[in-house]
Amino acid sequence: MKAMRNGCQRATQPADLNRFVLERLNAGDVDGLVALYGPDEVLIVPTIRAVGHREIRAAYEQFVAAKPEFAAGETQPAIRNGDLALTSVRLAGGGVTVEVARRQPDDTWLWGIDQPSLR
Template identity: 70%
Template sequence: MSSDVRTRAARPEDLSRFIVERLNAGDVEGLVALYEPGAVLALPNGQVATGRAEIRQAYEHLVADKPTFAPGQQQPTLQNGDLALTSVRLADGGVTVEVARRQPDGTWLWAIDQPSLLG
């Protein structure tokens, strides 16, 4: 499926729903499409994936074993103009924190993603 036919995030909160759907589908390209070209993604080993190529590699590794992901509880979004801080409380007690940016077409993409702040 090419990224131009995937649903794009009309609201910052949509990104959290899309990530779970695409993780469970093993849709690596769909996952990468949720990020700005120069976005950063924190990795479990303390490293950071920078840019879509590194983010793609991280997700290829993550979905290889076909894990199942459950949606967490979306927390209230804090928005200031074209920036939004989103977070999700996970079932395991962890919390995700992301910074999304409104794109020129009005949709939202993540610029910074910290998927495991606590836990």
């Protein structure tokens, strides 16, 4: 894994993103969460559609303010096609996450589209 400017690790595999988001959510690390997305990417949660770092930051600031604790789900194998990968996690409560990751020029991965909870 590669280190980022802010000290966070960068994903060298698409599945790293799922682990990093869980760690950073539980730590309340908004900067680290935002760093998992490209600058113009999309986060979709039940009541929010956030596009770009500024809106994604605002969504995560609101979300982590309640200090929720998340348990690891069952990470599914990434489905890769060139510079894109579909990632997902089966959640303990029966939900599932769905994300599209994009390979970056430095061979690390960032999420392009993230919908963290589907039923």
